[in-house]
Amino acid sequence: MYIEEVKPEMKLPETVRIFDTTLRDGEQTPGVALTVDEKICIARKLDSLGVDTIEAGFPAASPGEMDSVRRIADLDLDANTCGLARVLREDIDAVIDCGADYIHTFIGTSPLHRKYKLKMSPEEIIDRAVFGVEYAVEHGLRVEFSAEDATRTEFDYLVGVYRAAEDAGADMINVPDTVGVMIPRAMNRLIRGLRDEVRTPISVHCHNDFGLAVANSLAAVEAGASQVHATINGLGERAGNAALEEVVMALITRYDLPLTIKTTELVNISEFVSKITGVRMPPNKAIVGENAFAHEAGIHVHGVLEKAETYEPITPEMVGHKRRIVLGKHTGANALRSKLQEYGIDMNEDQFCTLYEQVKRLGDKGKRITDADLRAMAVTILGKATREIVKLEGIAVMTGESVMPTATVKLRIGDEIKTTSMTGVGPVDAAINAIQSLVSETADIELDEYNIEAITGGTNALAEVFVVMSDADGNKATGRSTREDIVMASVEAVLDAINKILSLK
Ligand SMILES: CC(=O)SCCNC(=O)CCNC(=O)[C@H](O)C(C)(C)COP(=O)(O)OP(=O)(O)OC[C@H]1O[C@@H](n2cnc3c(N)ncnc32)[C@H](O)[C@@H]1OP(=O)(O)O
Ligand SMILES: CC(C)C(=O)C(=O)O
Numbered sequence: 001m002y003i004e005e006v007k008p009e010m011k012l013p014e015t016v017r018i019f020d021t022t023l024r025d026g027e028q029t030p031g032v033a034l035t036v037d038e039k040i041c042i043a044r045k046l047d048s049l050g051v052d053t054i055e056a057g058f059p060a061a062s063p064g065e066m067d068s069v070r071r072i073a074d075l076d077l078d079a080n081t082c083g084l085a086r087v088l089r090e091d092i093d094a095v096i097d098c099g100a101d102y103i104h105t106f107i108g109t110s111p112l113h114r115k116y117k118l119k120m121s122p123e124e125i126i127d128r129a130v131f132g133v134e135y136a137v138e139h140g141l142r143v144e145f146s147a148e149d150a151t152r153t154e155f156d157y158l159v160g161v162y163r164a165a166e167d168a169g170a171d172m173i174n175v176p177d178t179v180g181v182m183i184p185r186a187m188n189r190l191i192r193g194l195r196d197e198v199r200t201p202i203s204v205h206c207h208n209d210f211g212l213a214v215a216n217s218l219a220a221v222e223a224g225a226s227q228v229h230a231t232i233n234g235l236g237e238r239a240g241n242a243a244l245e246e247v248v249m250a251l252i253t254r255y256d257l258p259l260t261i262k263t264t265e266l267v268n269i270s271e272f273v274s275k276i277t278g279v280r281m282p283p284n285k286a287i288v289g290e291n292a293f294a295h296e297a298g299i300h301v302h303g304v305l306e307k308a309e310t311y312e313p314i315t316p317e318m319v320g321h322k323r324r325i326v327l328g329k330h331t332g333a334n335a336l337r338s339k340l341q342e343y344g345i346d347m348n349e350d351q352f353c354t355l356y357e358q359v360k361r362l363g364d365k366g367k368r369i370t371d372a373d374l375r376a377m378a379v380t381i382l383g384k385a386t387r388e389i390v391k392l393e394g395i396a397v398m399t400g401e402s403v404m405p406t407a408t409v410k411l412r413i414g415d416e417i418k419t420t421s422m423t424g425v426g427p428v429d430a431a432i433n434a435i436q437s438l439v440s441e442t443a444d445i446e447l448d449e450y451n452i453e454a455i456t457g458g459t460n461a462l463a464e465v466f467v468v469m470s471d472a473d474g475n476k477a478t479g480r481s482t483r484e485d486i487v488m489a490s491v492e493a494v495l496d497a498i499n500k501i502l503s504l505k
Helices: 002-009 036-049 063-074 089-098 111-118 122-138 155-167 184-197 213-222 244-253 263-277 298-306 333-342 349-364 371-381 427-439 486-503
Strands: 017-020 053-057 080-086 102-108 142-148 172-177 202-206 227-230 390-398 406-413 416-423 445-454 463-471 476-483
Touching (some): 017 244, 036 053, 036 063, 036 263, 053 063, 063 080, 080 089, 080 122, 089 102, 089 122, 102 122, 102 172, 111 122, 122 142, 122 155, 155 172, 155 184, 172 184, 172 213, 172 227, 184 202, 184 213, 213 227, 213 244, 244 263, 298 333, 333 349, 333 371, 349 371, 371 476, 371 486, 390 427, 390 486, 406 427, 416 427, 427 445, 427 486, 445 486, 476 486
Parallel strands (some): 017 053, 017 227, 080 102, 102 142, 142 172, 172 202, 202 227
Antiparallel strands (some): 390 406, 406 416, 445 463
16 A cells, blocks of 8 residues: 555666575575585575576685586576676686686775775776676676675765776676665665666665665665575675565565566575574564464454454465464464364363463463463363373483493383383483383374473472474474473473373374
8 A cells, every 4th residue: 555655756677686695695604604515405496496696606715616606507507607706817717617607796895995905096996897897708707796885885986886897898786785784765875876877787785784684675676776686594794685585575565576486485495594504593584484474462363363464464375384373371262262173172161261261371471382282281171181191110310420321211101011221412311212212112202392491499409391292293292390300300291292192192
């Protein structure tokens, strides 16, 4: 509604090209280093996603980078394979040697970069830029030129640099907000200004130091930029780059721009990149976070159950996500009824009220309530309490210096008594390993989470253990126990969760 009103003020391009730099700037995320094979896997996924260009690496940086870019170029993907290079002959030669079809070459232009980093005069920087672009063009590459730290460069000088790159044959000029200092209005002004001065298509590369990378990228598009640099999950130097999934979904759904991205792949690629890089997404991350389509508050869940758009701006399916109704302190009766219906559980009004109160009480204590917990609570209220299918009959643990921590556990599982001994990194680990080994003959139940907290002080402190376990069918249950002895608290919590899951069968 409001967006349509401001659209006439924009200079939107017909479409926006997506230049993905997950494998280059994304890999500059502190602590992230990808192997050649990992880069190839990500490149294939980016290509299926439909990005226009994949910046596969910086070939001059190392033999591994060279190998990655070469092998990605050899894949002959639909996306352009791009290599990054300083405006130096040896860097550009490295990109040429990789067989990439596209080069991104750059030089710093701001007073800070000129004076302190490059120690070059403004004229020398222009000469170097022209050399780099011409050299790459002569070698048959399509060339994107970046004035690094453009957003802290004097406008007239910046125009001079870009005009020189354009005259030297650059196919795209990129405007990097290298340290993320822009605000959307200023970015819009800068891109409008540049559009009046240069003929070449304009791209932007925004960093997220103030959390404005996506907003600044969109402001640039509103001013006519026809390409955006982005990374999966917003990876990149320091606070990262503009998150591809956010930029893409905003361009498609807020600006109605026809992008070629297969949006249903976004969650899949986000999870893949998160796993490979080890950079986990916060649950509230837009578009791809665990909570992006999760609802707990009663008023919201009620709205969503009636009509999902009340509290969802786009459908989860559009990005390959799933809607989740979460139980907790804010749960309302409508949400609870829908959960019971989902599991085919019938209750009278009194039983329902008891369950509702229990959910609220647990929520107030800050406890997490999984679907299996709810089902266990419901069956207890219905008089069919969680059955103690697995019962501890005995346990002995041995630990110390120079011995492998070992636990011997005796369980009654149904009518059978079973015993085993297992080792672990400590007595708790050994005991849980032994329980899991015995139970694995009945059901495949994994420990997903283990948390321990000291409730009181001192060596005889009460410890509360909280676990989350799940089986191969996706049933998840929590288990809890509070004891002075952390081994026993852990064993009881694990058995609590296992029995909840087995009682559902
Ligand atoms: C904003 C960005 O994200 S830029 C990309 C950042 N990515 C990387 O740096 C990738 C990893 N880098 C590397 O492996 C190394 O830094 C290399 C191989 C590229 C260069 O290594 P070294 O030769 O040892 O140089 P070092 O990194 O210490 O310093 C950078 C040099 O490049 C020069 N330089 C920096 N940018 C440019 C440029 N665009 N054009 C020409 N020279 C440049 C610097 O002035 C400095 O020169 P000096 O060695 O003569 O002082
Ligand atoms: C190489 C350039 C575009 C860059 O990564 C930056 O300025 O952040």
